[in-house]
Amino acid sequence: MSGRRILVTGATGYVGGRLAPRLVEAGHSVRVLARDPGRLRDAAWADDVEIVKGDLEVPDEVRRAVEGIDVVYHLVHAMGAGGDFAKAELLQAQHVAAAARQAGVQRIVYLSGLHPEGERLSKHLASRVAVGEALLGSGVPTIVLEAGIVIGSGSASFEMIRHLTEVLPYMPAPRWVRNFVQPIAVRDVLHYLVEAAAVSGDVHGTFDIGGPDVLRYGQVMNGYAVEAGLPQRPIAPLPVLTPWLASQWVNLVTPVPRAIAMPLIGSLLHDCVVEERRIDAIIPPPEGGLTGYRGAVRLAIARERSGDIESSWRSASAAGAPSDPLPSDPRWSGSTVFEDARERTTDASPEALWTVVEAIGGARGWYSVPLLWSLRGLADRIVGGVGLRRGRRDPDRLREGDTVDWWRVERIERGRMLRLRAEMKVPGRAWIEFSVEPVQLDSGEQGSHYRQRAIFLPSGLSGRLYWWSLVPAHQVIFEVMASRIVTVAKSGSR
CATH class of the missing domain: 3.30.530.20 (START domain)
Known part of the structure; x- marks a missing residue:
């Protein structure tokens, strides 16, 4: 089904910034919600979408944004945000759920994280699960796609892997990095997201998505090394390296700040692999099949080297960073300048x-x-x-x-x-x-x-x-x- 009216939240983020133009290409009418529309002014696709100003924490602004909408993509995450980000994420999801139900929205789509059942999750993963449950309880047919490590130029996961591999002759790592992960190429994530808009009927629930390769952390690192033409790095297990200490290490040797590294590392505490493939019956894999890990790395490296990076984790504001603009006359308002x-x-x-x-x-x-x-x-x-x-x-x-x-x-x-x-x-x-x-x-x-x-x-x-x-x-x-x-x-x- 084409020509649907779609709202994308989180269009200034890594995935949302790539999804919006692809939905336009698929023939949909796209509206994007942004607290600061100026951040989208120079986007190559800005003239092809309707940009509305709004804050997901303000119910009236959310209701206005969903008016006349068929499908809502909720792609807002607070990874790296300071304060009680889990509470903020849940509140935003509840506002979207209520507004979508009231407006008669036909479908909600949310991108969550792969996680094991029955285990205590990191705060970051637990928040994503809670957001998914809030949207699933909206009364609107909802598809929650659960993905693991996303590999693509500009993704925080890829940047962390790239810099750790390039900088270090060996990788000191805790024993829990022997857990298994199932990376997925960002192009495949976008495939599932775009096709979700066309899913008809009462399809409702969570669905795992992942690439074809299940790997240990060392294989992830060395897979990058091979594609980048670097020697493979030995992994040195250190039983005392906690997630907090590991995030400090990542903070010092990669561009990824501690506030973002912490939730990424926290997700490695578990095996994050696809446990079911029910999605295949609803959205078939891309033509030609899913992209393997090394193929995704190869594509990301080529994009990085050419400077052709469509969106980046850097778009997210730094935790605790001020967002207020420069006052027009701070001295007049009594501020010390x-x-x-x-x-x-x-x-x-x-x-x-x-x-x-x-x-x-x-x-x-x-x-x-x-x-x-x-x-x-x-x-x-x-x-x-x-x-x-x-x-x-x-x-x-x-x-x-x-x-x-x-x-x-x-x-x-x-x-x-x-x-x-x-x-x-x-x-x-x-x-x-x-x-x-x-x-x-x-x-x-x-x-x-x-x-x-x-x-x-x-x-x-x-x-x-x-x-x-x-x-x-x-x-x-x-x-x-x-x-x-x-x-x-x-x-x-x-």
Whole structure:
């Protein structure tokens, strides 16, 4: 059945960001719900869907979003979120369930996690089970797809496997990593999700989905090594390496922060394998069969190397990171504001200057004292922050919601202004803003005016002490940054 009216929640996330355009391609009319629609403004498929602003924790906004909808995809997860994420996830699911029932929605589809029956689950997996049960109890026919490790370019699982394998000559690991897992390629997850919209009748329940390979953790690591052309890594079992300690290790040697690593590792405490294949009678496997683990790794590596990453785990906000935008006039509202402002006028063209600004961060760095940036990034990782390893989605272009190391793009006016909001651990809220304006030079030629602002709104005494302690370093870092950006733009070098 084609031409259905579909609502996708979680479209700014890893799976939702890939599902929405595929539903459009399948002939459906797609609406996406987002707390911040600006994060979808630059998505390649934004003009093909209806984007509505709303918060799943506000019942009235959920009800408005499901009006006139046939199928609801609930793809919102709070992995890595701070606070009582399980309570928040359950509340959101209850609002979706109630609104779907009231609006006469014909089907709900939810992506959950593989888990064993009758065992005590990690908090992350237990929350997914609770959400699935809330949706199944909605009175609306519901399909809950339970998947294990999802392998694809930009997935948190793949990033963790990739960096651990590439960085370490051997992998210290707890004994519980001898448990079995059944990875699934993201393309196969999307196949089941897309086809679920066409399932008719009263199909209702949970269904396991997984790839064709059942592997131990060591085989997962070394499967990546083979496809990446690396020597296979010996696994060294350590009985004292708890999930908490393992997450600290992952936090230090991979871009995946501790808040996300913890639930991923927690899911390894159990055998997470497909126990039934009832899904085959409802949604047949993809034409040509399911993708094997090494095939999925091969595809992900190719995407990573080409820079063609459709969506990424980095899209998720860091746990505890502030999400409020920069106030239009924080001083007027009575806030204490610290600011470091630098300006330059250059004969570099506005286009050349903007090209350098938009490409900042990631592999190109920050044009200023790399050692100091690295030390600050390491300190952030030690305390559980995101550090500098998240990098960028694209080396040249940014869009709202993208990550740039420990920053997130809050606002971009291409060619004119870029504002980044800090997601590192700081006692306050911080932004850095770059602007480019064309000017006429004394010579009569056209040049550019460059402005750079670092803004900090401290929280209490600790925030003030933090800023004052960094003033000497800021004098060097921000001065060098402004000078180098203008110099690179002028030389035409990147």
